[in-house]
Structure formats: C-alpha cells, structure tokens
Amino acid sequence: MNLRALKSRLVRLAAACGGYALARVLTARQPKILMYHRFSEQPEPGHVDRLSWRQQLAYLKRHHQVMNMAQFIALRARNAVPPHTVVLTIDDGYGDFYSVAFPELQRAGLSATLFVSTAFIDEQLWLWPDRLATIIDQLPEGELALAVVGEPRRYRLPAERPRLAADLKAQLVPLALAQKYQLLSALAAPFGIVVEGPVPEAFAPCSWAQLRELQAAGIEIGGHSVHHPILSAEADEQVRREIIDCKLKLDAELPQPVISFCYPNGEAADYDQRAKAACRDAGFTSAVAAHHDHLGFDDNYDLPRYSGNHDMFHVAKVASGIDYLGRRLMQWGKV
Numbered sequence: 001m002n003l004r005a006l007k008s009r010l011v012r013l014a015a016a017c018g019g020y021a022l023a024r025v026l027t028a029r030q031p032k033i034l035m036y037h038r039f040s041e042q043p044e045p046g047h048v049d050r051l052s053w054r055q056q057l058a059y060l061k062r063h064h065q066v067m068n069m070a071q072f073i074a075l076r077a078r079n080a081v082p083p084h085t086v087v088l089t090i091d092d093g094y095g096d097f098y099s100v101a102f103p104e105l106q107r108a109g110l111s112a113t114l115f116v117s118t119a120f121i122d123e124q125l126w127l128w129p130d131r132l133a134t135i136i137d138q139l140p141e142g143e144l145a146l147a148v149v150g151e152p153r154r155y156r157l158p159a160e161r162p163r164l165a166a167d168l169k170a171q172l173v174p175l176a177l178a179q180k181y182q183l184l185s186a187l188a189a190p191f192g193i194v195v196e197g198p199v200p201e202a203f204a205p206c207s208w209a210q211l212r213e214l215q216a217a218g219i220e221i222g223g224h225s226v227h228h229p230i231l232s233a234e235a236d237e238q239v240r241r242e243i244i245d246c247k248l249k250l251d252a253e254l255p256q257p258v259i260s261f262c263y264p265n266g267e268a269a270d271y272d273q274r275a276k277a278a279c280r281d282a283g284f285t286s287a288v289a290a291h292h293d294h295l296g297f298d299d300n301y302d303l304p305r306y307s308g309n310h311d312m313f314h315v316a317k318v319a320s321g322i323d324y325l326g327r328r329l330m331q332w333g334k335v
C-alpha cells in the first residue's frame with residue numbers, strides 16, 4: 001500500500017472511531033474558511049463534481065454553521081461567531097460556479113462568497129495558470145528541453161507533464177504579470193500554441209448578468225483584483241490599481257457593495273503590507289489568504305483558508321478541525 005492510500009485509510013479509520021466528532025468539539029471555536037476553484041458535472045481532475053459538492057454541502061450543513069465571508073466578518077465584529085463555523089469561498093469566477101456550484105448551494109439553502117477578477121469577468125484575459133495549462137497540454141510528445149526562466153531542463157512528455165507543470169509554475173509565480181504573459185507567449189509560439197485572444201470555453205468566466213443574479217440570490221460576490229497578478233511582484237501603483245479598481249468596477253456593475261477581498265494565488269509570499277493597506281483604503285473589510293501557515297484570526301486582512309477539493313474525507317477532515325489540530329501540534333513541537 002502506498003503512503004497516500006495508507007493515509008486515506010487512517011483518516012477513514014479515525015472517522016469511524018469518532019475522530020472527526022472529537023476534533024469538532026475540540027476546535028468548535030476555531031472558524032474554518034474553505035477555498036474552492038473549479039466545478040464540473042462529472043468527475044474531472046482539478047474540479048469538484050456536482051454529486052461530490054452536493055454531498056459535501058449536506059455534510060457541512062449537518063455538522064457546521066455554514067456562511068459567507070460578509071456574514072462571518074459581521075458576526076466577528078459583534079463577537080458572535082457561532083461554534084462550528086465554516087465559511088465557503090470560491091475563487092476566480094469561472095462559469096462552472098454558476099452552472100454547477102450555485103444550483104447546489106441553492107438546493108441546500110446555503111451561501112458562499114465568490115471572489116472574482118474583474119478583467120476575467122470582462123473576458124479580457126485568460127488567467128495565467130490557464131495559459132500555462134494550455135501550453136502543457138498541447139506540447140508535442142517526446143523529449144523537450146524547456147524553461148521560462150533560467151537553464152532549460154529536459155522532460156519526457158507526456159509522462160513528465162506534472163513535473164514540467166510544477167517547474168514552470170514555480171518559475172512564473174514570482175514574476176510580474178506582464179513578464180509572465182510575455183514568457184508564456186514566447187514559450188507557446190514555437191509550437192504554434194495560442195494563449196492569447198478570446199478566452200476558450202474550458203476557462204470561461206461567469207458573466208456580469210450572472211453575478212448580479214448570484215448576488216440577488218444571496219451569494220456574496222467578493223474582489224480578487226483586476227488581472228489576478230501576484231501582488232507582491234508588482235510596483236506600488238499597480239498594487240493599488242489592482243485592488244482599488246477591482247472594488248470600483250464591482251461596485252459599478254453590481255447592486256450590492258462588495259466588501260470582501262481575496263489575494264490572487266494567496267500564498268504568504270504573494271501579498272504584503274502594501275496589498276493589505278490598499279484593501280483597507282479601497283473599502284474592503286477583510287482579505288483572505290490561500291494558506292493556513294498561521295492560524296490566527298487577529299488580522300482581518302490576512303485570514304487563513306484551507307483548500308477544499310472533490311474528496312469528502314478531505315473536506316470533513318478540514319472542517320472538523322483535524323488539520324487545525326495537526327498544525328497546532330506542530331507549533332507546540334517547535335516551542
């Protein structure tokens with residue numbers, strides 16, 4: 001049995017022995033913010049399929065107080081966050097939120113926060129990870145030497161696609177957005193791969209009309225910048241424009257004011273004090289990260305999140321607080 005299978009079996013065993021229930025009690029006062037991205041009708045890599053999402057929502061509704069970011073922040077201000085709180089957040093604004101995730105939220109009577117990048121909704125851009133995925137998918141099979149930065153490394157495709165994707169992503173993440181686009185286009189061009197122009201159907205966003213419908217139906221819409229850059233890689237003025245213009249555009253397009261923000265990519269190195277200050281100045285009342293390196297809720301502009309995915313056991317583990325307890329144990333171990 002490999003390590004992953006063993007881990008999965010241990011998690012199931014813990015569940016059977018009441019481990020989830022115990023963790024839920026021990027971490028009842030610790031809110032958990034879950035982060036999702038893509039949805040699909042049928043199981044598909046990197047997506048949460050409709051049936052899994054439906055089952056997760058039913059599970060979360062049974063064991064937790066499920067809410068969106070605005071509700072959570074309002075309750076926090078009154079020191080009235082209920083025990084077992086889980087906040088649902090979905091990043092980017094892909095069309096599959098509207099077609100798959102939203103009907104299931106409605107069916108369950110639950111809300112969530114959808115963070116959107118405004119130029120993406122305007123169909124002015126493909127998000128850079130989608131450009132990279134397109135290149136990786138369409139590269140010819142065989143042995144290739146590639147890099148976007150630094151010395152090219154050799155890869156045998158298709159077997160080493162995952163390694164290539166991870167390497168190129170790591171090379172691209174720290175760069176400013178304009179440079180990312182330039183390097184991705186230069187990488188794609190020799191192979192005749194197109195990563196500019198209209199956004200392909202597979203990566204299509206929600207429309208503004210759909211966002212208005214979502215808001216009217218009780219889904220919170222939040223900001224996720226204009227162009228989805230790594231904010232810490234951009235110049236001061238650009239950081240402010242990405243955050244403030246996002247808020248202005250969302251408030252101009254949507255009837256209800258937008259107050260929650262989500263840092264693009266959201267790892268600890270991807271946002272900084274400039275981004276936090278710009279969020280505050282723009283009128284956002286909170287901002288979430290994409291990691292839970294720190295567990296504290298003392299800074300409303302640096303709130304930890306846990307990744308959700310299609311796997312019910314993973315989501316139950318995170319929501320019940322098993323991951324939180326594990327991190328706390330690690331921190332105690334360092335003292």
Ligand SMILES: [Zn+2]
Binds near residue numbers: 091092228264265
């Ligand atoms: Zn994003």
